[in-house]
Amino acid sequence: MPLANTTDRYGGVTKTFHWLTALLILSAFPLGFLGANTSHQIAQASGAEQAALLERAATIFSLHKTLGVLAFLTAALRLIWAVIQPHPGLLHGDRKAEALAASTAHWLLYATMLLTPLAGWLHHSATSGFAPILWPFGQALPFVPQSERVAHLFGAAHELLQWVLLGTIAAHVAGALKHHIIDRDDTLRRMLPRRRVAAQASARQPGHAAPALAALAILVVAFGIGAANGSFAARGVPEGAETASAPQAGAGNWQAQEGSIGLTVVQFDQSVGGTFGNFTADITFDDTVSEGESGHVRVAIPIPSLTLGSVTPQALAADYFDAEAHPEAVYEGTLFTTAEGHEARGTLTLKGIEQPVNFPFDLSIEGDQATMAASFTLHRKDFGIGAAVPGSTVAEDVEVSLDLTATR
Numbered sequence: 001m002p003l004a005n006t007t008d009r010y011g012g013v014t015k016t017f018h019w020l021t022a023l024l025i026l027s028a029f030p031l032g033f034l035g036a037n038t039s040h041q042i043a044q045a046s047g048a049e050q051a052a053l054l055e056r057a058a059t060i061f062s063l064h065k066t067l068g069v070l071a072f073l074t075a076a077l078r079l080i081w082a083v084i085q086p087h088p089g090l091l092h093g094d095r096k097a098e099a100l101a102a103s104t105a106h107w108l109l110y111a112t113m114l115l116t117p118l119a120g121w122l123h124h125s126a127t128s129g130f131a132p133i134l135w136p137f138g139q140a141l142p143f144v145p146q147s148e149r150v151a152h153l154f155g156a157a158h159e160l161l162q163w164v165l166l167g168t169i170a171a172h173v174a175g176a177l178k179h180h181i182i183d184r185d186d187t188l189r190r191m192l193p194r195r196r197v198a199a200q201a202s203a204r205q206p207g208h209a210a211p212a213l214a215a216l217a218i219l220v221v222a223f224g225i226g227a228a229n230g231s232f233a234a235r236g237v238p239e240g241a242e243t244a245s246a247p248q249a250g251a252g253n254w255q256a257q258e259g260s261i262g263l264t265v266v267q268f269d270q271s272v273g274g275t276f277g278n279f280t281a282d283i284t285f286d287d288t289v290s291e292g293e294s295g296h297v298r299v300a301i302p303i304p305s306l307t308l309g310s311v312t313p314q315a316l317a318a319d320y321f322d323a324e325a326h327p328e329a330v331y332e333g334t335l336f337t338t339a340e341g342h343e344a345r346g347t348l349t350l351k352g353i354e355q356p357v358n359f360p361f362d363l364s365i366e367g368d369q370a371t372m373a374a375s376f377t378l379h380r381k382d383f384g385i386g387a388a389v390p391g392s393t394v395a396e397d398v399e400v401s402l403d404l405t406a407t408r
């Protein structure tokens with residue numbers, strides 16, 4: 001079979017691209033719906049059932065994203081090939097309305113088979129952790145900020161574009177079948193693999209401008225309807241909440257000015273970073289002590305202020321932090337200055353469970369300004385967090401990082 005197109009037949013490359021993209025896209029759809037359905041069930045389940053559903057949803061979404069990314073790359077190559085190749089004309093280009101509908105559908109298909117997976121990939125890039133793309137070439141597209149807002153925006157675009165793509169495929173398939181069954185012409189046959197069908201295109205063909213504009217208008221209307229229905233509206237995520245913590249100064253002779261309490265969790269071998277939106281710190285510290293007890297600290301952290309990539313709702317749910325029943329975590333400790341440096345020794349009360357937590361910290365004081373930093377590991381199961389979730393899904397060790405500046 002000749003590889004290149006001519007003005008009256010499709011070559012092998014175009015046909016392979018056509019059926020390969022169709023196969024990938026038509027596999028991505030059921031996986032997407034199945035994954036979304038499984039995600040909804042997670043919220044209603046608990047314990048071991050929830051852990052199993054989470055793992056299942058991640059596997060389905062990983063497959064979905066992998067096939068979707070392949071669909072995107074195949075569609076991009078296909079578009080380049082279509083641009084540099086002659087295009088066989090429509091067999092009935094003289095039937096004006098029908099020809100306009102067919103060409104509009106082709107333009108829409110080209111646009112949405114690129115934009116739908118691209119929006120999905122941008123959504124994936126703006127979140128972290130959950131359900132990786134199963135390939136070794138990196139996960140995130142460049143220059144996409146890690147932000148719930150951006151993720152939500154592209155998620156909404158992904159969903160809108162899916163429906164335009166699905167509707168257009170339905171119209172496109174109906175058109176192909178109409179040609180085959182009612183018109184009994186060669187339209188479908190000349191696209192089938194291993195057939196050498198060359199059919200004479202009609203002399204009259206639709207131009208490019210009208211169908212391209214019609215396709216654009218359909219996309220604009222779809223996005224307009226989506227915007228009117230509030231698909232793109234922010235869902236109450238405060239601007240910047242996902243990136244910074246704001247400490248509130250408490251009692252003590254040092255007042256916290258800025259800082260953050262961060263978490264890094266490894267989920268499905270991928271690091272997911274998060275922060276608590278705010279916390280209160282009461283710090284008493286005597287920087288004249290060179291050996292021995294030098295102060296006291298009490299830090300109260302509102303658990304619902306946590307953002308942890310795309311898995312924030314799961315992290316706050318009953319099996320993990322259980323933010324509703326235990327809305328606050330408290331660390332209370334004594335500060336020691338030793339020859340090696342500084343150390344906090346105290347207890348952390350998290351999810352109603354009290355455990356000793358000691359950690360060294362770096363401290364530098366310039367005039368009336370102190371900067372401290374610490375990082376240490378907690379074992380989530382010591383606090384009953386994700387007790388039923390195996391370490392292969394969410395690692396048991398959680399990295400905690402603290403940064404704080406305080407003034408005297």
Ligand code: HEM
Nearest residue numbers: 025028029032033036065068069071117120121124155162
């Ligand atoms: C042609 C390719 C694709 C099609 C047809 C497609 C279709 C779908 C469908 C039907 C859903 C379910 C929507 C729902 O019911 O809520 C979905 C969800 C999703 N897709 Fe895709 N998708 C494609 C490519 C991708 C790619 C490449 C990625 C990422 C790399 C991706 C990421 C996602 C994510 C993260 C969701 C869940 C969205 C959410 O729950 O908010 N998709 N997709």
Ligand code: HEM
Nearest residue numbers: 021022025026082090106109110113169173176187188191
């Ligand atoms: C996800 C699914 C599909 C996509 C994205 C898609 C996309 C396209 C595009 C963009 C064209 C224009 C030709 C070109 O320039 O390459 C085309 C042509 C064609 N498609 Fe599809 N297609 C899909 C599924 C199907 C299915 C399932 C059928 C059969 C029932 C079909 C039958 C045809 C035929 C017969 C043509 C040739 C039309 C002509 O020569 O005028 N397509 N398709």
